[in-house]
Amino acid sequence: DVKVTQSSRYLVKRTGEKVFLECVQDMDHENMFWYRQDPGLGLRLIYFSYDVKMKEKGDIPEGYSVSREKKERFSLILESASTNQTSMYLCASSLLGQGSTGELFFGEGSRLTVL
Amino acid sequence: GESVGLHLPTLSVQEGDNSIINCAYSNSASDYFIWYKQESGKGPQFIIDIRSNMDKRQGQRVTVLLNKTVKHLSLQIAATQPGDSAVYFCAENKPHPNAGGTSYGKLTFGQGTILTVHP
Known part of the structure; x- marks a missing residue:
């Protein structure tokens, strides 16, 4: 089975702290994504990457950056956490290329609270 | 359909009844659609998908209908x-030119519908 693992299920940070959210997938997928999920707003795409060292902004990239140094790992970075970044963060991966379905495989989520 | 604001649409049904969850999508160029189920405390899980050249697809106990004329998915x-009690999300795929040419790009999700099934 595809497994997408997010390193932390729950984090509590203070305003201004730097936060790293780590995600690892074991299916050799090219595409990786970071979404945030807030009540009533669904899942909103922050950043995605379709190859190592490649990244593209999603719909809400402000206040975030990402790193994809290895194919299996995609990190989300909050350089200076703010209270409006309190949210559930979901990492996902998918196959690239003709014949792939585009189906996203999600991790269990990381719930971040910024005080 | 999808709500605006903090309140998700909700659907309550009795066990054994049939459920229909609706979704309006935004982009006529979207070529692929997926339904996800998210149980409390878990990440979304794939239920069923459909490509834009189809109008119906059936799985085990689930059917997805696509009406491209009105950009509606159910x-x-x-x-x-x-x-089956969970939050259900529809998602649409917009082809991304840098992600393999005609292959699939990023998904855009609806706001979700809460399904509650009463025994």
């Missing part, structure tokens, strides 16, 4: 069970 669950 998920039908037959003989709904308490284990």
Whole structure:
């Protein structure tokens, strides 16, 4: 089975702290994504990457950056956490290329609270 | 359909009834659609998908209908069970030119619908 693992299920940070959210997938997928999920707003795409060292902004990239140094790992970075970044963060991966379905495989989520 | 603001649409059904969850998508260029189920405390899980050259696809107890004319997607669950209680999201795929040419790009999700199944 595809497994997408997010390193932390729950984090509590203070305003201004730097936060790293780590995600690892074991299916050799090219595409990786970071979404945030807030009540009533669904899942909103922050950043995605379709190859190592490649990244593209999603719909809400402000206040975030990402790193994809290895194919299996995609990190989300909050350089200076703010209270409006309190949210559930979901990492996902998918196959690239003709014949792939585009189906996203999600991790269990990381719930971040910024005080 | 999808709501605006903090309140998700909700659907309450009795066990054994059929459920229909609706979704309006935004982009006429979207070529692929997926329904996801998210149980409390878990990440979304794939239920069923459909490509834009189809108007219906059936799985086990689930059927997805696509109406491109009005940009509407629906998920039908037959003989709904308490284990089907969850938040259901539709998602549309817009082809991304840098992600393999004509292959699939990023998904855009709807706001979700809460399904509650009463025993």
